[in-house]
Amino acid sequence: xxxxxxxxxxxxxxxxxxxxxxxxxxxxxxxxxxxxxxxxxxxxxxxxxxxxxxxxxxxxxxxxxxxxxxxxxxxxxxxxxxxxxxxxxxxxxxxxxxxxxxxxxxxxxxxxxxxxxxxxxxxxxxxxxxxxxxxxxxxxxxxxxxxxxxxxxxxxxxxxxxxxxxxxxxxxxxxxxxxxxxxxxxxxxxxxxxxxxxxxxxxxxxxxxxxxxxxxxxxxxxxxxxxxxxxxxxxxxxxxxxxxxxxxxxxxxxxxxxxxxxxxxxxxx
Amino acid sequence: xxxxxxxxxxxxxxxxxxxxxxxxxxxxxxxxxxxxxxxxxxxxxxxxxxxxxxxxxxxxxxxxxxxxxxxxxxxxxxxxxxxxxxxxxxxxxxxxxxxxxxxxxxxxxxxxxxxxxxxxxxxxxxxxxxxxxxxxxxxxxxxxxxxxxxxxxxxxxxxxxxxxxxxxxxxxxxxxxxxxxxxxxxxxxxxxxxxxxxxxxxxxxxxxxxxxxxxxxxxxxxxxxxxxxxxxxxxxxxxxxxxxxxxxxxxxxxxxxxx
Amino acid sequence: xxxxxxxxxxxxxxxxxxxxxxxxxxxxxxxxxxxxxxxxxxxxxxxxxxxxxxxxxxxxxxxxxxxxxxxxxxxxxxxxxxxxxxxxxxxxxxxxxxxxxxxxxxxxxxxxxxxxxxxxxxxxxxxxxxxxxxxxxxxxxxxxxxxxxxxxxxxxxxxxxxxxxxxxxxxxxxxxxxxxxxxxxxxxxxxxxxxxxxxxxxxxxxxxxxxxxxxxxxxxxxxxxxxxxxxxxxxxxxxxxxxxxxxxxxxxxxxxxxxxxxxxxxxxxxxxxxxxxxxxxxxxxxxxxx
Numbered sequence: 001x002x003x004x005x006x007x008x009x010x011x012x013x014x015x016x017x018x019x020x021x022x023x024x025x026x027x028x029x030x031x032x033x034x035x036x037x038x039x040x041x042x043x044x045x046x047x048x049x050x051x052x053x054x055x056x057x058x059x060x061x062x063x064x065x066x067x068x069x070x071x072x073x074x075x076x077x078x079x080x081x082x083x084x085x086x087x088x089x090x091x092x093x094x095x096x097x098x099x100x101x102x103x104x105x106x107x108x109x110x111x112x113x114x115x116x117x118x119x120x121x122x123x124x125x126x127x128x129x130x131x132x133x134x135x136x137x138x139x140x141x142x143x144x145x146x147x148x149x150x151x152x153x154x155x156x157x158x159x160x161x162x163x164x165x166x167x168x169x170x171x172x173x174x175x176x177x178x179x180x181x182x183x184x185x186x187x188x189x190x191x192x193x194x195x196x197x198x199x200x201x202x203x204x205x206x207x208x209x210x211x212x213x214x215x216x217x218x219x220x221x222x223x224x225x226x227x228x229x230x231x232x233x234x235x236x237x238x239x240x241x242x243x244x245x246x247x248x249x250x251x252x253x254x255x256x257x258x259x260x261x262x263x264x265x266x267x268x269x
Numbered sequence: 270x271x272x273x274x275x276x277x278x279x280x281x282x283x284x285x286x287x288x289x290x291x292x293x294x295x296x297x298x299x300x301x302x303x304x305x306x307x308x309x310x311x312x313x314x315x316x317x318x319x320x321x322x323x324x325x326x327x328x329x330x331x332x333x334x335x336x337x338x339x340x341x342x343x344x345x346x347x348x349x350x351x352x353x354x355x356x357x358x359x360x361x362x363x364x365x366x367x368x369x370x371x372x373x374x375x376x377x378x379x380x381x382x383x384x385x386x387x388x389x390x391x392x393x394x395x396x397x398x399x400x401x402x403x404x405x406x407x408x409x410x411x412x413x414x415x416x417x418x419x420x421x422x423x424x425x426x427x428x429x430x431x432x433x434x435x436x437x438x439x440x441x442x443x444x445x446x447x448x449x450x451x452x453x454x455x456x457x458x459x460x461x462x463x464x465x466x467x468x469x470x471x472x473x474x475x476x477x478x479x480x481x482x483x484x485x486x487x488x489x490x491x492x493x494x495x496x497x498x499x500x501x502x503x504x505x506x507x508x509x510x511x512x513x514x515x516x517x518x519x520x521x522x523x524x525x526x527x528x
Numbered sequence: 529x530x531x532x533x534x535x536x537x538x539x540x541x542x543x544x545x546x547x548x549x550x551x552x553x554x555x556x557x558x559x560x561x562x563x564x565x566x567x568x569x570x571x572x573x574x575x576x577x578x579x580x581x582x583x584x585x586x587x588x589x590x591x592x593x594x595x596x597x598x599x600x601x602x603x604x605x606x607x608x609x610x611x612x613x614x615x616x617x618x619x620x621x622x623x624x625x626x627x628x629x630x631x632x633x634x635x636x637x638x639x640x641x642x643x644x645x646x647x648x649x650x651x652x653x654x655x656x657x658x659x660x661x662x663x664x665x666x667x668x669x670x671x672x673x674x675x676x677x678x679x680x681x682x683x684x685x686x687x688x689x690x691x692x693x694x695x696x697x698x699x700x701x702x703x704x705x706x707x708x709x710x711x712x713x714x715x716x717x718x719x720x721x722x723x724x725x726x727x728x729x730x731x732x733x734x735x736x737x738x739x740x741x742x743x744x745x746x747x748x749x750x751x752x753x754x755x756x757x758x759x760x761x762x763x764x765x766x767x768x769x770x771x772x773x774x775x776x777x778x779x780x781x782x783x784x785x786x787x788x789x790x791x792x793x794x795x796x797x798x799x800x801x802x803x804x805x806x807x808x809x810x811x812x813x814x815x816x817x818x
Contacts, residue, residue: 047441050445052441052444052445071449071451072441072444072445073444073447073448073449073450073451076444076445076446076447077447079445080445081442081445083438083441083442083445085438085471087467087470087471087474088435088438088439088442088467088471089439089442089443089446089463089467090466090467090470091462091463091465091466091467091470092466101446101463102446102447105446105447105448105449106447135470149446150445150446153446153447
């Protein structure tokens with residue numbers, strides 16, 4: 001299911017112009033990271049994808065649906081949105097019930113509901129905690145419950161807003177596994193993140209936003225090596241990319257393996 | 270965004286310079302006579318000769334008359350209509366509408382009551398427009414109000430816009446999970462649980478962290494507190510307070526004497 | 529004479545049976561900068577709360593052993609006096625705003641009002657600390673109108689103004705964007721240079737390597753490794769236990785397994801160390817060529 005954002009502008013009621021003329025297409029199954037400083041318009045943009053915000057100008061298409069014509073509850077069939085703070089959505093007595101809330105709202109059959117909940121529990125490694133009260137879990141695991149509750153909605157498109165904030169290395173690793181699995185299944189994943197290293201290692205496409213506009217949009221390698229433009233939005237290139245740049249490698253590298261491969265061939269030359 | 274968290278309007282005026290307690294006394298110095306003095310035109314005279322000029326004295330006439338027309342007038346007007354129509358009694362019948370009778374007496378009574386309410390809300394409005402909440406609380410704490418009490422009042426005033434923002438985020442998050450909050454009434458009622466739950470839980474986490482944060486700054490210290498804000502309490506303030514107190518007493522006595 | 533001394537400290541949160549901290553022995557010298565690392569749930573925050581006196585005064589439960597700062601133990605002090613010994617700044621900047629004040633200046637002065645500091649001294653100390661934390665230009669703004677990085681610097685200023693002997697920071701940048709992170713670490717760097725005694729729980733290895741004199745790795749409530757940053761942060765056992773590891777270390781270790789990085793060369797933690805290491809390898813190889 002393709003996403004098509006056409007000349008999108010958005011002005012908040014207080015007069016702030018948060019997006020100006022954003023156009024982009026995201027093909028089915030793409031893994032896209034959106035980066036940029038706070039206030040750049042990242043969250044405003046993704047809130048248009050499931051109808052939480054309506055364009056002041058331009059339009060957004062999710063497949064053949066124009067978001068202006070569908071309610072948020074309806075668009076939830078196509079777009080799952082994991083909010084930044086899990087505490088702003090958890091309300092049930094058990095983890096499993098919390099996960100079932102979304103798919104139940106979508107009216108799935110009992111069998112499908114059960115399969116989806118099991119699958120989400122397994123993807124997030126929450127099986128052992130299925131009967132626990134979400135409020136008794138640590139914030140790290142509460143985040144996983146919030147993610148599982150959206151995974152279980154089985155939408156073709158998933159949005160993550162700052163999924164790594166406050167997470168430790170193990171939890172970030174779990175997230176990377178989930179995103180890889182979603183890629184395998186052909187889902188579209190759009191992630192807002194400040195964690196540029198996480199972005200470099202898990203996303204094929206990177207969009208850099210600043211002042212309500214798209215500054216850069218391309219493959220991770222094309223985008224993350226552009227130190228000067230990234231600096232405009234106060235983002236440093238990823239650690240490994242910086243290492244490559246400092247050592248004068250002719251190719252932009254994003255992961256340790258890539259770095260070593262390029263480093264070795266260039267040393268040998 | 271959240272720069273304005275109170276009704277306070279910062280201006281240089283004689284009213285702003287008054288001590289908060291003096292202004293608090295002033296509120297009651299207006300309300301008590303308006304309600305108690307048996308002379309019929311008292312509230313009307315107070316409104317025109319004292320409240321309106323005070324708004325100009327405090328240089329908040331713009332804000333005050335804005336609030337007066339949009340908020341106070343409708344409230345007082347509603348009260349006037351209700352009382353005029355529904356208070357029984359009176360000899361001089363002016364009109365009959367359906368089963369209601371409008372008499373001259375009830376009309377006059379309702380008019381005076383509406384003006385009394387007008388005076389009351391106006392005094393509070395003027396007070397809030399010209400008194401910074403921090404100043405009021407610092408002053409009352411200095412006079413012996415427990416610090417915790419003052420904190421709860423101020424923190425509650427400040428937390429309301431934050432709670433609203435939080436509630437909006439929760440609604441957005443649950444709608445994104447397919448929760449229908451827009452269609453029928455019964456669906457909306459059922460949608461309350463997923464909205465209220467996170468609001469309460471989130472607030473509990475916040476309260477715990479905020480308790481740690483203020484404790485890390487010695488909030489429960491038993492030492493006598495000092496105040497960054499210097500709150501003037503001039504002889505003029507003391508004199509005014511005595512005068513106002515005398516007026517309140519006089520209006521009380523007049524009530525007892527003439528009835 | 530160490531300024532902080534923990535002896536055989538074990539702590540259980542109320543109604544729990546596994547200790548959140550177990551047999552912690554720790555001495556910190558005046559002016560030392562200690563970084564505490566560990567996965568979530570390893571006891572980092574608990575250690576911070578213990579040092580700051582919130583355990584046992586705010587969180588009940590069972591505390592064994594002694595926690596001493598400047599020769600006095602937490603158990604023998606009350607919390608509102610302890611804040612002059614140990615100041616605490618934690619993750620969420622928003623929840624650290626008192627809610628009782630309308631401007632940044634007033635917010636920072638709040639602690640001094642509570643301690644009964646005379647007004648003239650109060651103003652002078654607030655001005656100094658606003659200058660130091662780089663938020664003097666925000667003095668008249670409402671704390672609620674600021675960005676995360678600015679709010680966190682207000683929280684830091686509000687604690688520093690109390691002039692505590694020891695500053696405890698519990699993942700101060702975990703909820704910041706890159707600019708916020710840089711702003712907050714900028715202030716922490718200044719504190720370190722001034723010789724303040726600091727204990728900081730943190731995940732960001734590159735920053736730790738820049739500031740810390742000593743690193744303590746916590747695992748399941750116990751001190752699992754302790755030593756110089758380079759030595760602890762590059763220890764093989766960290767990755768196995770799910771600790772965060774600097775990508776420079778990961779890269780060098782991978783190079784080691786490919787026979788590219790010599791075993792005797794210390795593994796890098798920071799960009800600079802990695803650059804010089806790999807540059808040396810390249811130079812060595814080009815010299816070795818015929």
